Amino acid sequence: MGRAPCCDKANVKKGPWSPEEDAKLKSYIEKHGTGGNWIALPQKIGLKRCGKSCRLRWLNYLRPNIKHGGFTEDEDNLICSLYVSIGSRWSIIAAQLPGRTDNDIKNYWNTRLKKKLLGKQRREQQQARRDTKKRDENFVNNHLFSMCPQPPQLQVAPPLLVGYGVQESRLIRQQTDDILRSSSQVEGLIFPNYDLDPHSNNNNKNPENNENHRYVPEFSCPVPVNKNSMIRLDPSTFPPLECDPIALNGTATNHSQELDKITTEIQEIMQSMPQELGGLSSTLSAVEMGNNTSWGSDINPLLYPCNSTFSNFEAFQQKIQQDWTFFDDPRFLGYLQ
DNA sequence: AAAAGCGTCAACCGCCAGGAA
DNA sequence: ATTCCTGGCGGTTGACGCTTT
Structure with a gap:
């Protein structure tokens, strides 16, 4: 009833x-x-x-003193910035704009501001990608060694964990994200979270989601590497390549054994995680990844603790090449640029 | 000129939290 | 402690008018 x-x-x-x-x-x-x-x-x-x-x-x-239409540039900016920080909580946004109703602001956002903001964001992201690529190329080509008059002491660690890739089911990703989020041992992590994607229908419904996590815009992830976490999962546990990832989403519950295994693995790793995360300038390659690659909305959290030291760049390069061969796995094609 | 497409916005719907009974 | 009722809220709908084809 x-x-x-x-x-x-x-x-x-x-x-x-x-x-x-x-x-x-x-x-x-x-x-x-x-x-x-x-x-x-x-x-x-x-x-x-x-x-x-x-x-x-x-x-x-x-009701008296209601304003309709004719939003000013200042109001536009305020709405946009509030939307970015608190999401679609129109009544709270309206409270900051005297004379405006939540319904008006909601309509205005849905019909105009959203398009305006997204168009602007797209242009800025394109520009940022161009700038970053150029800057990193310059940095690698011209400055890396000049910045290190002594043999560079490059601290680097292989990725502790390698993330689930584009082929993984949403359920697995959701689960690993949840575990990472709930870990109190690691502070200051930024979790790319598709659920907070402003384009998503479900975004920001739960205020708890917004407290400690920041939205990372898709296709633009200037995330400091030392604040991220990377999960290495054994690629052999991944679903077979021929699986259609979309179909997989629908049948992910059949993989409960696999999920359990991954869950346990992640929990163990999280428990052994150092309190303070490293990540110095030596995480260059990872920085390049974060800034330069097309992560898309499938971006994974990265954890990059520093527990190795290299006396020269060649050794560093060699080690990186070894450790990151994971990304040669065809399942990650398209994952890196 | 008519039909189709599109944008706008007032209004409705259904869910939820909180207070009263 | 539980149920009921109401206000508040965000998402969605659909009528309307304008533009494009």
């Missing part, structure tokens, strides 16, 4: 409000207030409207 309706739907008018209805509602509320009970209000006035409808009409249209 569903919930009882708040009013008798059959005897209630729906659709646009007439000027007469507006006048009745407005004059009553101006004289007597709402009486603290919207449901009872329409009967008192003699309006064949649902109480909720009256409330909405008053709050969004009839």
